Amino acid sequence: MVLPDGRKILGPAGLEVTPGTLTALVGPSGSGKTTLLRILAGITPPTAGTVTLDGDPASRRVEDLGYVPQRETVHDRLTVREALQYSAILRLDASEDVEARAQQVLEELDLVEQADTFVGDLSGGERRRTACGLELVGRPRVLILDEPTSGLDPVLERRLMLMFRRLADQGRAVVVATHATASLDLCDNVAVMSRGALNVAKDADDAITGLRLAAGEEPDPVREPAAELDPPRLGVGSRPFGLEYRALTGRYARTLWRDRRTLRVLLAQAPVIGLLLVTLFHSGALDRSSGSPANAVQYVFLLMTGAIWLGITSACREIVKERSIIEREFDVGLRSDAYVLAKTTVLFALTTAQVVLMMAVILLLQPPDSDAAGVFSLLGLAVLVGWVSVALGLMVSAIARSVDQAAGVIPLVLIPQLIFAGAIIPLGRMPGAANAIAQLTYARWAYAGMGSSIDLDRRLAAKPSANEALGFSRSFFAISPGTGAAALVCFLLILLAVTAISLQWRPPIEQDT
The missing domain is CATH 3.40.50.300 (P-loop containing nucleotide triphosphate hydrolases)
Structure with missing residues (x-):
């Protein structure tokens, strides 16, 4: 056995084993x-x-x-x-x-x-x-x-x-x-x-x-090497996709439910974030009629940031922490798509509960004057951006080699989403290259869609002085919430596909002994 760098880790070896031995x-x-x-x-x-x-x-x-x-x-x-x-x-x-x-x-x-x-x-x-x-x-x-x-x-x-x-x-x-x-x-x-x-x-x-x-003498090998082997094809399971998906979903849901301490921490984050936002802003910050557009712009950005945080922190450790388990299951034919879908099913449910809890605190303590359609649109986009963040967290977890490594990578993928979302520096004030990068971040589309759901485009247009001070172009929030949702779905599918592919190409983590 020779590694790609030329190091020989296993010489010619012959071993025959028979049943009953x-x-x-x-x-x-x-x-x-x-x-x-x-x-x-x-x-x-x-x-x-x-x-x-x-x-x-x-x-x-x-x-x-x-x-x-x-x-x-x-x-x-x-x-x-x-x-x-x-x-x-x-x-x-x-x-x-x-x-x-x-x-x-x-x-x-x-x-x-x-x-x-x-x-x-x-x-x-x-x-x-x-x-x-x-x-x-x-x-x-x-x-x-x-x-x-x-x-x-x-x-x-x-x-x-x-x-x-x-x-x-x-x-x-x-x-x-x-x-x-x-x-x-x-x-x-x-x-x-x-x-x-x-x-x-x-x-x-x-x-x-x-x-x-x-320790001091290398014995001679007992056999000569045989003919060269064709590239192997690992066995592929013949089990129905639905059977694997249901089993993996049930197993993950059961293990997550029994990890009560972690579950309590994950769920408790949501109302805490909601309370912090309520504390930061005066009542009516999200109102269409009387709310300040400047406050609403900041409120929506922080609301989106909370949803991203909830999704990515829930998922970033969930694959790498059981990597030694799934490596063996993949060896015997487990489907990576069934595994990823099972993870997302449970984590989507968890993130939905988190975002709903966060929004419930905000809506109960500072109910906006928006119609029901606008509120549900804002909530739906917050949930969807949380799901995309789950997919991003799973991708990081699939690529990472350890739990610590996954946790260390999270700031590297989270900070660009916030920088290029268009709230800290509006897209109109970004250099051309930065503007192009912003179009490739899902936070930019989530932010615009969530702002559109509470009519930020109209409210900024009605107050040109505020719009000029903030630096937003009229077109930024002019997209429909549906357009923002469609963009988020595209990001979601891409990230899940990359996660599944990363699992198929995973390098082994076992050390030689």
């Missing part, structure tokens, strides 16, 4: 174990050689290959039973009884007593067994596990290895990467990795000797 892959950190396992699981294509399952390329048989990575692949706020059921829905044929299959796996892994316990409340060993269960629901013929005993005490490590022995005795081929050597006596085969090369040991003692030699 437990194979241990041992070696020091950085020896290439994770790289080899990802190649065996059909996830990472080798630069030379082949990986086959019954003569077929492994990359085309991912449904028969279970892979448990080092990183967490289970949602903390699901019970063990729920996690297994959602995994079954996303992996099995639509005709199968997912509840029955989840129960079978619970019994197989001795997790019946923990079935209704939240994953976040499990012990380390129970979490590892649950992660194995997510793969076992798909009935894989080969189960590959990367450091499943890492961090466990010797008793739990032995118990987990005994479970892998039982799984192998049921007819599966089980491959386990591990640093531990105390339980190698349970294995049928032991392979030693050292600096990207692989040796198959005769027994556990031979493997331990190999580990001791690994």
